[in-house]
Amino acid sequence: MDNAGTTAPVGEVPEDANQHCPGTEAETAGKASACEGCPNQQICATAPKGPDPDLAAIEERMSSVKHKVLVLSGKGGVGKSTFAAQLSFALAGQDKQVGLLDIDICGPSIPKMLGLEGQEIHQSNLGWSPVYVEDNLGVMSIGFMLPDPDEAVIWRGPRKNGLIKQFVKDVDWGDLDYLVVDAPPGTSDEHISIMQYLKATNVDGAIIVTTPQEVSLIDVRKEINFCKKVGIRVLGVVENMSELRQQIEMFYGGAGGAEKMCRQMRVPFLGRVPLDPQLGKAADEGRSCFEDAKCVASSTALKSIIKRVLLATEKNG
Template identity: 60%
Template structure:
């Protein structure tokens, strides 16, 4: 089903498909028939498939171009540096799958022994092919990724999402709802135009009851490759992510300065963390990754206590 109108009576209501707000909705006929109220059997199938995946992390951003896929790739590389951990990166940006390029996997389907990647980009005949799909077909692809891919024993599943709060986001939360999502990492840049959209993303997380691990402020200053001095190329007008997080009582996981080598590493499909280990951006990434690991570990301990006590 496609995204419902704001005043939707709900599929379980007697007015489903019959109310005034249902007029013009693409799902009107389905809801009126009663079929929309039936639970999707794929949710239980995905729950069973995800039993072998310990931690599930969504990477979100309200706005495009803030470095969300770049962060997802670096998070996967950073976690996989521990060879005892199995890491998977799932790209559900159906129309703009950039993860295969960033991971150096165009035409391939693996990175190394403990880091696997799945993306619709692997299913295209050419990297230049456009994916021109409506919502239901996107949702079906995401369902297939979660249900039909043999994920195996995974410590961390990182899900890279497209910008916004639409079909792909609703689908991934719905399908993983029974399998437990550790939380979301929200990516922004310092400008107010980006923070506005991040607030919408935070509101989305609250509405769908998705825990927020924290916010990452990308492009927080520019590191000159020659003199190594830092300058503000996107000066925040209202205090940036730090002030926003304080107001909304959400953790700020860290600020990543812009290093020109980051883009070059992604273009070449390499890990910036190992290519430029002494960069201030690398240090920022590693601190953020550690905080995410600590969050997941803390929540695992709480779940174990709940299981034992029950």
């Protein structure tokens, strides 16, 4: 629906909805004319309005975290969680104190990718304690709470949002150089929640992971616009699975689609990661690819990307 009040067909998002969205915290969120057809309309309309009394506690908890980086993707299957895990390994390998927060409530893969399957969360008088890979790399995920890793998490939005709030309010991360947040694909409940909860805590920005084909880039454009709308800086885009080590292009149109899109949307391009079976093996075995001589193709590319991430975040202090 535009400003004149004309209605878009049911189920179709109006072309100008992004420009006229009232924002997730506005009193008219989910109720304005521009909200018609938006997939998040019901979430925004029913969410509590006004200041959240827990935001002060979240801000205090996050005050000991220097940098907060979100890892996002427009669609699933692009290697987002693998990138988040390897980013955390790399930062910890540089003697940074790192926390990795998995807010993919329905598909938590981070415990496996960090070699922590079967671990449990413990509670102290300071809150929930992360599960540690090393002394300087702690992890939090709903995966640690499931009695069976194959158990399906069938939760509605409010329950998922409540757990995400607990993760940022009640987890005793201690002093961190970096908190890396691995979010599920898309722009739905979990994304709206984490943006709202961390908004006042100086988030450095988001890294968006994609593959080169257009079907992935379509969703990445939406992800970039979502970040702009909620006021999260896009640190850059990573093009994953760009080619095989033998320089065979993996998708129609070839590598470079993400870089071209970044130029069009005026966001940084962080680099390309090849489709390296050794990287997939490292993720499955829960270990760092940087310690594997066979993983040189992807680890070299990742090191270059992570160097750019460090430069972008450390400019913020």
